[in-house]
Amino acid sequence: MHLHPPRWLAALPGEAEERTGVRQVSAAAWSAVRATPVSAPRLLAHSPALARDLGFSPDALSTPWFAEVLSGNRLLPGMRPIATNYGGHQFGHWAGQLGDGRAILLGEAEAVDGRRWELQLKGAGPTPYSRSADGRAVLRSSLREFICSEAMQALGVPTTRALSLVATGEAVVRDLLYQGDPRPEPGAIVCRVAPSFTRFGHFELPAARGDLGLLRRMVEVTIAQEFPQLSGPNATAEFFAEVARRSAVMVAHWMRVGFVHGVMNTDNMSILGLTIDYGPFGWVENFDPDWTPNTTDAQRRRYRFGTQPQVAHWNLAALASALAPLFGDDQAPLHAGMDAYARAFQQAQAGMSADKLGLAEWRDDDSALLQELYRWMQAAQIDMPLFFRRIAALDPATTSPQDLADLSYAPQQFEREAVALSDWLARYAVRLASEAEHPPLRRARMDAANPLYVPRNWLLQQAIDAAEQGDLAELQALQAVLERPYETQPGAERFAAMRPAWALDRPGCSALSCSS
Numbered sequence: 001m002h003l004h005p006p007r008w009l010a011a012l013p014g015e016a017e018e019r020t021g022v023r024q025v026s027a028a029a030w031s032a033v034r035a036t037p038v039s040a041p042r043l044l045a046h047s048p049a050l051a052r053d054l055g056f057s058p059d060a061l062s063t064p065w066f067a068e069v070l071s072g073n074r075l076l077p078g079m080r081p082i083a084t085n086y087g088g089h090q091f092g093h094w095a096g097q098l099g100d101g102r103a104i105l106l107g108e109a110e111a112v113d114g115r116r117w118e119l120q121l122k123g124a125g126p127t128p129y130s131r132s133a134d135g136r137a138v139l140r141s142s143l144r145e146f147i148c149s150e151a152m153q154a155l156g157v158p159t160t161r162a163l164s165l166v167a168t169g170e171a172v173v174r175d176l177l178y179q180g181d182p183r184p185e186p187g188a189i190v191c192r193v194a195p196s197f198t199r200f201g202h203f204e205l206p207a208a209r210g211d212l213g214l215l216r217r218m219v220e221v222t223i224a225q226e227f228p229q230l231s232g233p234n235a236t237a238e239f240f241a242e243v244a245r246r247s248a249v250m251v252a253h254w255m256r257v258g259f260v261h262g263v264m265n266t267d268n269m270s271i272l273g274l275t276i277d278y279g280p281f282g283w284v285e286n287f288d289p290d291w292t293p294n295t296t297d298a299q300r301r302r303y304r305f306g307t308q309p310q311v312a313h314w315n316l317a318a319l320a321s322a323l324a325p326l327f328g329d330d331q332a333p334l335h336a337g338m339d340a341y342a343r344a345f346q347q348a349q350a351g352m353s354a355d356k357l358g359l360a361e362w363r364d365d366d367s368a369l370l371q372e373l374y375r376w377m378q379a380a381q382i383d384m385p386l387f388f389r390r391i392a393a394l395d396p397a398t399t400s401p402q403d404l405a406d407l408s409y410a411p412q413q414f415e416r417e418a419v420a421l422s423d424w425l426a427r428y429a430v431r432l433a434s435e436a437e438h439p440p441l442r443r444a445r446m447d448a449a450n451p452l453y454v455p456r457n458w459l460l461q462q463a464i465d466a467a468e469q470g471d472l473a474e475l476q477a478l479q480a481v482l483e484r485p486y487e488t489q490p491g492a493e494r495f496a497a498m499r500p501a502w503a504l505d506r507p508g509c510s511a512l513s514c515s516s
Helices: 048-054 064-069 139-155 201-208 212-226 235-257 305-327 332-357 366-380 384-392 411-416 418-433 439-449 457-468 473-482
Strands: 002-004 030-032 042-046 082-084 087-090 093-097 103-110 116-122 161-174 183-194
Touching (some): 042 048, 042 139, 042 473, 139 473, 201 305, 212 235, 235 332, 332 366, 366 411, 457 473
Antiparallel strands (some): 030 082, 042 161, 082 103
């Protein structure tokens, strides 16, 4: 593996001299920083597949210097740490300068296939963009991000990756639900990996400040580095349209697997269409399009499961507004990009919905069939992942409501909705018969689209509870199961179980905040 300084150092203006203190950083896309050393870094977990792709040898993973590097205590030749400068809209309101408040980009790794990947530490100490925070992260949020990043990769969802989870040996004080009860928690650092961590907010900040020179240069550099296939006078328009299309596909995958990001601010949107910033995320268990795991969004319900496609569209409109000065009086290319999002989402959702239901093709009237199913699932409080796996194994023509009764979190409501389920199963059987596909082929299509194992929050919380006591067995078992989320794994039944009663109101399971 070869390491290189971040390409932004040579391509974009920045603060080359390290300076301490939080501040507003103008006319610069980045600031040179250095991680704050920790007392006792210890590797808790790593992604073998990603380590292999990046060229780390198995022997390197077990050496003390590996944890030293991935905690920020030690730099390898080629590393030049920086924090990047960006703004963003948070909960629909402009928040001004935000930046990498606790993320430090170490450099870029040239993988065995020649591709370059940015290595970023999350929780390695303060930067000029930390505002009033300490730049650290706790074990619970770090473990969640590590596990979910790699689980999403295995699920086929576009995502940033996670190479390692390192304990710092130091405590971090956090108020879990912002209720005036701060407590010390074990600290940890995640090494995140992506081709680029560039966000919508990187373009919004210079636009908001009227720094059109930096905005134009940011676009040019991003296209050259991340979208080299685009060139000519229409490159900026094509860039925006491609960001829109990738964002649409990403969100369609979220809806397919039941993932709720929880905090879809524009500074948490990747220009590569990758899931980024795993904070108060959650997984739909009893199907509810109105559910959000983020307690800080409980009133406005902006970032609930069912509104994610609309919020992504809103965020793209904010990006379009930032890019608008580069287009002068002709804003048509930006409108075309927004239209590209709508078309791409519709196409991706149609294909994924067909796979979820085991249909060879998606017809116009299939949307009504699916929406009727979702209305029933919500009314009967049906476990979303387990329902789709179950119906893949059943013949709807001979299935009775009682064959699915155990998938409800509310038995009385299920009984009230049993007739509606019978009616839906009959229509579904007719629809499947119209294609006359061999049942094993249908089941294979459905099983490939509907995961059996997902990182449900209560499973993550069990791993967190054990890890905080020094027991990594639960973390390791969960990580191993999630590497093959679509395959039935004998002995892993507890990882495909419905949410237990104790997790319904447990902080960290159904209720989370941005405190991490």
